[in-house]
Structure formats: structure tokens, C-alpha cells
Amino acid sequence: MAQKKNRNPDGIKIVCQNKKARHDFEIVETVEAGLVLQGTEVKSLREGRANLKDSYAKIRGGEVWLYDVHISPYPHASYNNHEPERTRKLLLHRREIRRLLGKTQEKGLTLVPLKIYFKRGKAKVELALARGKKAYDKRQRIKEKEEAREMDRLRKKYHIS
Numbered sequence: 001m002a003q004k005k006n007r008n009p010d011g012i013k014i015v016c017q018n019k020k021a022r023h024d025f026e027i028v029e030t031v032e033a034g035l036v037l038q039g040t041e042v043k044s045l046r047e048g049r050a051n052l053k054d055s056y057a058k059i060r061g062g063e064v065w066l067y068d069v070h071i072s073p074y075p076h077a078s079y080n081n082h083e084p085e086r087t088r089k090l091l092l093h094r095r096e097i098r099r100l101l102g103k104t105q106e107k108g109l110t111l112v113p114l115k116i117y118f119k120r121g122k123a124k125v126e127l128a129l130a131r132g133k134k135a136y137d138k139r140q141r142i143k144e145k146e147e148a149r150e151m152d153r154l155r156k157k158y159h160i161s
Contacts, residue, residue, distance in 0.1 A: 017052070025110075025130035026137075030128050031100070032125075032126055032127075034122060034124060040080075040082045045118075045123055055067060055069045056111060057127055059097060064097055065089060065090065066089075070084050090127070113128075
């Protein structure tokens with residue numbers, strides 16, 4: 001019997017995550033969108049060969065497009081392999097696109113992909129409506145994490161619950 005790898009109980013297989021986005025942005029809201037892909041892109045994604053670093057989404061012409069996502073070429077493909085960093089269309093309902101368009105026109109909000117995953121065999125991307133953090137916000141967050149880690153260490157050392 002085949003083993004299921006990288007799957008949680010919901011049947012979702014995570015391909016890649018954008019961990020830096022959570023550090024650089026304050027996440028306001030998340031939305032799930034489908035991806036329009038070519039066959040070799042799907043095969044490459046199933047092998048986990050994708051990178052979301054420095055990627056973003058834009059609304060152009062009433063459609064949502066994903067930019068700078070690197071999906072490596074499928075090594076077993078013939079001459080008709082895909083271009084690794086092409087722009088890819090995202091599938092959302094019209095009312096969701098209109099709502100996101102209104103929110104991205106607000107000051108400082110942008111669309112950032114957080115992760116690509118397979119859900120019931122379909123490739124999905126989790127988009128975040130995010131606001132950029134300032135450098136002092138990032139430093140403050142790191143300081144809070146270090147303080148919490150130190151408190152946990154002290155609790156463990158002195159057996160305080």
C-alpha cells in the first residue's frame with residue numbers, strides 16, 4: 001500500500017510555503033484560490049518543486065494573476081516543458097475578485113501567496129491580504145518571541161506550570 005506523505009487529516013498535501021511572508025507582512029485575511037496550470041507544472045508540483053519566495057498577486061483586467069512563482073521544469077518532460085516563472089491565472093469568484101480589488105486599493109494592502117497545496121487532487125494557493133510591516137515591528141515581534149522562549153525555559157528549569 002502506498003504511503004501518504006505531507007498530508008494532514010483533511011487530505012491536503014502542502015507543496016510549498018512562504019514563511020518569509022508571515023515575517024514581512026501582517027496578515028489581514030486569507031482566501032483560497034485555484035490555479036490554472038499546464039500538465040508539466042502539475043507533475044512538478046506533485047514532486048514538491050516550487051518556490052514562493054518574492055511572489056505576489058495582482059488584479060488585472062478583472063482577473064487575478066500570480067507573479068514570480070518558480071515551478072521547476074519537469075525533468076521527464078519532452079520538448080513542450082513549461083516556463084518556470086510565467087504568470088499564472090488564479091481562479092476566484094467574481095464577487096471575491098471585486099472585494100479583493102476594493103481592499104487592495106486601500107492604502108498599503110497587497111496580495112501575497114502563503115502556500116501552494118493539493119486539495120482533493122486540485123492545485124490551490126492560499127492568498128493573503130496583507131499589510132507590510134515596518135522594521136521596528138519585526139524587531140518587536142522577534143523580541144517577544146525570545147522573551148516567551150526564555151520564560152518557557154525558566155518554567156521548565158524550576159518546574160513551574
